[in-house]
Amino acid sequence: MQGFPAPDLHARTVGHNDEGGHALAMSGTTADPRLIAARAVPKKALRMSWSDPRFRAIFWQIVIVGIVALIVWYLIGNTNRNLAARHIATGFAFLGRVAGIPIGESLIQYNPAIDTFGRALVIGILNTLKVAVIGVVLATILGTLVGVGRLSSNWLLSKITAVYVETLRDIPLLLQLLFWYALLEALPAPRQALHIGSLIFLCNRGIRVPELVWESADTWALVAFLVGAAGTWLWNRYARQRQEATGRRPAVWPVALLLLIALPLAVWGLLGAPTAVELPVLHGFNFQGGGVISPEYFTLLLGLVLYTATYISEIVRSGIQAVSLGQWEAGGALGLGRGAVLRRIVLPQALRVIVPPMTSQYLNLTKNSSLAIYIGYQDVMSIANTTLNQTGQAIEGIAYIMAVYLTISLSISLFMNWYNARIALVER
């Protein structure tokens, strides 16, 4: 309609409601200005009378906000009096004091004798992120497998996955965590540890795995991989532009293979290909060397993944079922293979159904990681709790907990909203 000046008659019928008329006036057609003026809602001055809905709205807002403000003011007043009575000074000065909290596992250097509360709280955040990020990835993989398994034509597989989902979903996560933790604690002592080929040891002190000794060659290989990933992304973008311009898409996978695998391997090989691996060795009453996965971390991860995967599997299942069988058949009729139909036709449609509820499951997993406090894994909640008990800074501790979880929640929401907008159906 943009190029053609619409005839007046048309303007009248289309502009039946206010919006239509407005849009036409905007696009510069020959709508009668008097008509628009007549249709506009007459602006009335606010009357100070109960019969004016706007007056009532303002009145009720003032009343409700006022009541809430009064309650908040009352609580703050009480809190200030209580804090004064207990001689607690508010403020974040305690962050700079030496913490003295022993912390079992941490991604950064920490020494309770010299490091501050601030550093301890940062470790809490890192530990929460460590379990949440890995948990989300593993739960997605397991949940997808289970969801697909439940739709399998194999009766045994679909029944087993159904039993798994129905059972674990209806038992509180905390009970599951305590159960797994008790089982892990009942494992034999390091001397009688269960082991897989003398490489991986399972005992009541956790899981010991061989660890690669990290050398500069590994760092450079990682850098090469990141450069390769950036290059692949650029090539993919170029390929899409070519496809849009010419209809022919340059092959992406050979470039990806070269940049993502061959390049890092070449860098690693050129720098001497170090393959030193540190094995866990029994030394006295415990193992020395190798990587260690603490029983607390393992329990929390296991519990979160098994529990969240039940919900994710249901989401995946309903997402796949939401795509009608006709889509598969139509894709086949166009001559596409099963894999291509899945990738290009079914999955993009299923994802639209899957992504929004998946976001809330990721959020749930992250929030549920706070159950760490019950089994002694030192996450945000646990370290904040200890800090709060030692310093008496209740308000600051709570503010820290709220701030951390709200930030994580909002970040996940924002990212998933962005992703959802990207894959959403674009209509006109």
Next chain:
Amino acid sequence: MSQTTVDQVTEPGYTAARDRPPTGTTGPWGWARANLFSSWWSTAVTLLLGYLILRFAVSFVAWALINAVWTVPFSPQGVPNTAVCQNAKGIGACWAILPDKYRLILLGRYPYDQQWRPAICVVLFVTLYGISAMRQFWRKELVLIWIGTLGAVGVLMWGGVLGMPLVTEDQWGGLPITLILATFGLAAAFPLSVLVALGRRSTSLPAVKMLCVLYVELIRGVPLVAVLFMASVMFPLFMPDGVNIDKLLRAQVAFILFTGAYLAEVVRGGLQSLPKGQAEAADALGLSYWKKTGFIILPQALRMVIPPLVNTFIGSFKDTSLVLIIGLFDLLTMGTVALSDPPWQSFSTEVYLTLAVIYFVFCFAMSKYSRGLERELARAHRR
């Protein structure tokens, strides 16, 4: 995978010999061929899973039934002698802990001779759920039934009247605490959530809408542990001097605020799913806001949200287990208390499995009901 079974059924040439079904496509063998061994991939999965399940089932039955210890001798002082159980550890379960501790786990430290009172409360709660599930009771009278039952529970638990001695909250425990937290939480959170959902949908009251959004998003952004923690740490600071709120009430308020935020989103979903014409028609009839909401909007919207509402209730029923952190003696906490008794210390698996069964029975029944209802409502809606 479903493709292959379809192909088999519609194989050409199959219709010609129609008189008798070909051998191997009917009966148990045919069923197994179609559902367990339809391809080499399916066969491999069946064999692997079958092997794992059999192995697990055999060892579980041996542990839980065949080699299990059902009773242990008690010393004259009532201390159990668990040597038999210790010997059987790893081979057989020690179910003897249950007859010794089941009343402690289920009913907590309630005075022993008065334990019929919490037991009746549990029955009352279950009856209340049953009545609420029946559609012929979905009327205004249901509110009265809820108020009456919850009042009766309060009287029974506290006592102090009708010749029942007073029992204070710190002696309550076990299943009644779990049910009280979940049910009272729902009962109080529901009206709150309806108001918040209406506030959030409001177009004429932007300030109220902002308050509602702030409340819902703040609570939904933090874990329940943090809310409980806040309740236990901040409440004493919020209260004026000399006013002391006990732990149960603190946890209950935390639960109400937490459940309220989630329920508000559920109710909002129901409000959004209602066609706009309903509200417009009510406006055209000249109904006031509250008449429109009470007679037209809510009866339809709330009916639609019953299944997700039940799901929220299941969630909050499971979440009651988190009150362990503020030292309230719910079902799970009582389990850990029973396990802290020195003779029974190493038999956590048995207790946790028992607790899991109790939670499972409640949650599974509710989720089964909610799914059935969802289907039924969807059907009614389509028609």
